[in-house]
Amino acid sequence: MTQPAILALEDGTVFEGVSVGAPGLSVGEVVFNTAITGYQEILTDPSYARQLVTLTYPHVGNTGITAQDDEAHQVWASGLIVRDVPRRPSNWRSQIALPQWLSDRGVVAISDIDTRKLTRLLRDTGAQNGALMAGEIDVEKALEAARKFPGLKGMDLAKEVCTRERYEWTEGQLDLDRNAFVSAESRFHVVAYDFGVKLNILRMLAERGCRVTVVPAQTSAADVFALKPDGVFLSNGPGDPEPCDYAIAAIKEFIASKIPTFGICLGHQLLGLASGAKTLKMKFGHHGANHPVQDLDSGRVMITSQNHGFAVDEATLPANVRVTHRSLFDGSNQGIALTDAPAFSFQGHPEASPGPHDVSPLFDRFVSMLEQAKA
Numbered sequence: 001m002t003q004p005a006i007l008a009l010e011d012g013t014v015f016e017g018v019s020v021g022a023p024g025l026s027v028g029e030v031v032f033n034t035a036i037t038g039y040q041e042i043l044t045d046p047s048y049a050r051q052l053v054t055l056t057y058p059h060v061g062n063t064g065i066t067a068q069d070d071e072a073h074q075v076w077a078s079g080l081i082v083r084d085v086p087r088r089p090s091n092w093r094s095q096i097a098l099p100q101w102l103s104d105r106g107v108v109a110i111s112d113i114d115t116r117k118l119t120r121l122l123r124d125t126g127a128q129n130g131a132l133m134a135g136e137i138d139v140e141k142a143l144e145a146a147r148k149f150p151g152l153k154g155m156d157l158a159k160e161v162c163t164r165e166r167y168e169w170t171e172g173q174l175d176l177d178r179n180a181f182v183s184a185e186s187r188f189h190v191v192a193y194d195f196g197v198k199l200n201i202l203r204m205l206a207e208r209g210c211r212v213t214v215v216p217a218q219t220s221a222a223d224v225f226a227l228k229p230d231g232v233f234l235s236n237g238p239g240d241p242e243p244c245d246y247a248i249a250a251i252k253e254f255i256a257s258k259i260p261t262f263g264i265c266l267g268h269q270l271l272g273l274a275s276g277a278k279t280l281k282m283k284f285g286h287h288g289a290n291h292p293v294q295d296l297d298s299g300r301v302m303i304t305s306q307n308h309g310f311a312v313d314e315a316t317l318p319a320n321v322r323v324t325h326r327s328l329f330d331g332s333n334q335g336i337a338l339t340d341a342p343a344f345s346f347q348g349h350p351e352a353s354p355g356p357h358d359v360s361p362l363f364d365r366f367v368s369m370l371e372q373a374k375a
C-alpha cells in the first residue's frame, strides 16, 4: 500500500508525493545532484550526511542495489527525493530494490514530486533546509522542523561520521569477471584521514601499491608520524571544513614536515585552510558527474564528478599556494598545490564514484610524490 510523503522547505514550499522508503521525519540541507547514474554511491557517500538529496534524473532505482557498490557501510544521506522509481529493478548485479533497501535502513524517501520545479527553486534561492516526512503527515510539524535545522555552515560533521578505530586497508578495485575485489602488492604506506572517506578512494590508493592505515578525523600529527607513513591522504567528508580545527592543526604539521600530502574535497578545503586560505559557502554547490574543470598547467578540460557546498576562496590564497584547477561552470577553485611542500589537493572526485575517470591521474601524481620522497 502506498504511503503519503511530503517535502517541506524552510521558505514554506511543500511538495506532496509518495513514500519510497521508511516512515518518519528527516531534516537536512536540500541539494540537487545532476548525475544520471550512481544513486547508490551517492546515498552511501558520507559527504552527504545531513543532506536531503534530490536527483534531477527522473528514473531512479532502475538497476537496483548491489552491496559491492556501497561507498560506506551505511546510507549517509538524510533522505532521497526523486521523480519516479520503477516497479522493479532490472540488472544482473541487483540484489535488492531501492525502496526496500531504503526502508530496511530507516531512510525516508519521497517520489512522484516535480523534481525539476524543486531544482529550479534551489538554483534560484540557493540550497535550502528542508524536512522529509513519510507515513503520518503533519505539514506544520514538517515546516517547523525544516526551519529549525541550523544549516551546514559552522557544522563539524567529519568527527561524527569518521571511523572510531584505526584500520588497515589493502583491497583494490572490483574485477567484475572474477566478481571480487583485487588486492595489489604494496610498496608504500599511506595514512588516510577518515573525515567521511569513500571506499573507492581507498581502493584506488591500494590498487596503486599503497597499504593504507585509515585513522579517525581527530588523530594528532604526532600519532600519524609514529606510524612512519610515506605519505598522508586527507579524505572527503561532510559539513563545513572551517570548524575542523583539529585537522587544520595536524595538516599544518604535515606541510611543515614536507611529507607528501594529497587531499580530496573536504581534504582539499582543509589543506587550503591549513595553508592560510579561507573557505566560503557556495550558493547551491556542485553536485553532479559532468562538471568541466580546467587543469591550468596543461590547459586540458576534464569532465569531473563533484559534490561540495563549500569552496576554497582563491582571493585568500597565500603566495606559496598555486591554483592548479578551476571550475568552468562558475570559475570557482578546484585545485591547489603548495610551492614549498609536496602537498596538493582537488575539490572534485578523482575516484569518480559515480562519474567519469578523467581526473584519476591525480592518484598517480600522489604515488610519484611517494616514489620521489622515498628515493
Ligand SMILES: NC(=O)CC[C@H](N)C(=O)O
Pocket (backbone or CB within 6 Å): 047, 235, 236, 237, 238, 239, 240, 241, 264, 265, 266, 267, 307, 308, 309, 310, 311
Ligand atoms: N564531498 C566532500 O568532501 C564535501 C566537502 C564539504 N562537506 C562541502 O560540502 O563542500
